Amino acid sequence: MNDNREFIEEFLVESGENLDQLDRDLIALEERPDDPQRLASIFRTVHTIKGNSGFFGFSKLGALTHSGEHLLGRLRDGKLRLNDRVTGTLYSMVDAVRSIIQAIEETGVEGEQDFRELSQTLAAVALEDVGEPTAAPAPAVMPVAPPPTEMPVIPSPAVPVAVIPPPMTGVAAVAAVPAAPSPPAAPPGKPAAQATDSSIRVDVGLLASILDLVGELVLARNELRSIESTDPTLEGVIHRINTVTNSLQEAAVKTRMQPIEHVFNKFPRTVRDVAVACGREVQLVIDGADTELDRTLIESIRDPLTHLVRNAVDHGIEPPAMREAAGKPRTGRLLLRAFHESGQVTIEVQDDGAGIPVEAVRAKAVARGLIDAAAAAVLPDERVLQFIFEPGFSTAAQVTSVSGRGVGMDVVKTNIEGIGGTVDLSSRPGLGTTVRVRVPLTLAIIPALVVRCATERFALPQAAVGELVSLRADGGPRIEGLAGADVIRVRGRLVPVVFLDEFLGLRPTTAARENGTVVLVRVDDHEFGIVVDGTQTGGPSGDPSTPRATHAVTSMEAASLSTIVVKPIGSLLAQMGIYSGATVLGDGGVVLILDLRGILRAKDLPPQPRRGDEAVATAICVTDSYLVCRTIAGRRIAVPVDTVVRLEKFDGQELQAVGGKRLVRRGDLFTPVVDADMLLGTQAAQEDTGSVSLVVLDGRCGGIGIAVRQILDVAAADSMLQPSIAAPGVAGTFAIGGIATELLDLAALVPTAGSHS
């Protein structure tokens, strides 16, 4: 037997592939029971496994596949018609073959399991249906039109059917994959012959070491390029080596890529099984199965996606009767779509089911104490849905009658975020739910921005970088706010910033406040700025072949964008959570890659929702980030950050009184000023001449400036808003930084401000 080891391994690998093919073919056959080519393909596959098992002396496997082949032969000859019982038995056979193959793989022998009963069932099923009158013309020659969707259920004789799932009305069907060449179009004679001829199996470790070596070669190439020479022959050689190295690197990277098909392939069977078990009718549509991503990522997304797919069938799509009652087609539609989008792979799992009952989620969130009832009542639906990602949010029987829709969604989110991806979910009642998973193409080679800070250099994943802003002391962009609440204003938004030198302890106080560069990054819901000394310029390190150097960030020098090879830094340093790896630049220097999510966690920056055109009232509810100020009279108030246009400091004497209104002038611009204390109904000292800060609100709030004594912080609220009772100008009270803070009622302010303008 040992002599055969190599052949047996080949047989096992091949059989695994054959079994996957069988799953796909059977599902397709269920949809079109009279497809002779599909039936022939199934027959051939089973026959191959049978032949091989005979050759290696696997008798159980031989006996089982023999019975299966017999059953398939009757189907092929039109002696038997496909029904739920037949397909159920065939699926059982595939599963049994799979378990034997697995046993052989693990132990070298077929194992103790007894499949004789299943063989008998296969034989018994094969003998059914002989009396069917329409069986005379073989369906292979004359397909029945229209294809019957509901096969007549034949009363089964008294044969033990323990292994067969009970006949279900559920039919899982797979529509043709539009992007991939559809198997039925292939000539029936040669199944997948070309594929086997043009590909070989290569050890993954070997591919990894090739990639490492190519990385070394790239470094050597970069050094070579930096040699100054006037010798035309040498120049020519360097140029050729340069070109070849680029192509080689590209090709080496491609060897890591696999089509997402490798994950999607399993889903027709998953959907079919879950649909049958839950009594659903589901049509699975797969789009973009040829989308490629790194094979290590393929493994990482397999489980989360499987979970999402199962969830969609189990909890998303309603039972057929309920769908009909709701005026929808009986058969639910599950769309699985993958595509490349701005350097990432997006995978959508979309069902046309009942959607997630938002009110139930809202109630659950309150019941679990995640949010208080008053705040929950005003939270927009899309935000309520995010509670589904809370750990253990729904374990069973809470959201729907079957079980919680949110089962394990926190695990999905954790897994996807673990590989640098994101998950978001949207749902419309009665219309269905879409879960969108975004993952990077690869974790191994990424475009990155290299920045300088003090004496060090750091790399930032370019996918997160939005833009660069150069700070200028002379009236250009600058850091505003006071210590502890540094922000930069970007097109009307206030974005919190982190001084990298301070954060990393490279300098006791930052040296970049006046003339550094702010790298604006976006991580999940957060946008923040990282203040660095500058981006790296010149030198041989910039990789001119960077594919996306030109369009991504227009304001930065292309030289500072590099394609870097991400290398692990060892568990000791990875645990710190602020570096995701390191890389070696063209000049041979080692550079740490910043983990932006880690910086976000360490600094605990508040989320910044994307700016929309919501009414002021919604802005108050939606925002998570508040500007905290002290009024002149000493009250602690908060203003939603996304209503703030800018912060100014001015002297009390700069105020000009015009027609009973107070204005402050900045160039040609007059801003109406309202004292925060006046809004709150407290009396402020009118003759105050000390320095005053002005919080200028945007047009939705009348563009007015609110005068306060001091800007304290930009932070998220720690507690829910307690609506205020009869306190003028105050929308409510909550805790920020552990201290009770009043939220300014901007909605009440707007009419007041309007009268000013």
Place this chain on the structure above:
Amino acid sequence: MIPSTMPGQPHDTRYCCFVVGSDCFAVASIGVAEVLRDGKITRVPHAPEAVIGLIHLRGRIVPVIDMRRRLGLPAAPPSISGTHLVLGLLDDWYSLLVDEMLEVIEVADHDIEQPSRAAPESAHDAVTGVYADAGRLVHFLDPQRIVQSLARQREPFLNRQGASHGGI
């Protein structure tokens, strides 16, 4: 892949000896990937104190553990340039920056005695045994324990930065 060191194997085991401060230490040579005279060190802000940075070694990024700092000794005088003793531990490589490499010795397991009090106190958690060799004591170190002790020591970085704002 370089297998991690396996203390307690039967028969003679080869050990690489080195000096840190005034003491002589050794690690099993089977775990040693490379010995480097020098390498440009990139510092890692906020890393555990003994981790003075990273070096690049044949495509790998290797954290450097300064053994003087690990053992609580003063920094090496300029006359000592230091040598990187690069070890493979499971999937990671680490470099121990030592004062000077000595010879490789072969020691039978039964000749190794229980850790002695003569070892520097700061090394006690990593010393697995001691061996008297030509008038000097050689303390055997388990590199895995050195790394683990650093992982425990690392600064509570996330707790130190800023107050927590819960939010929803």
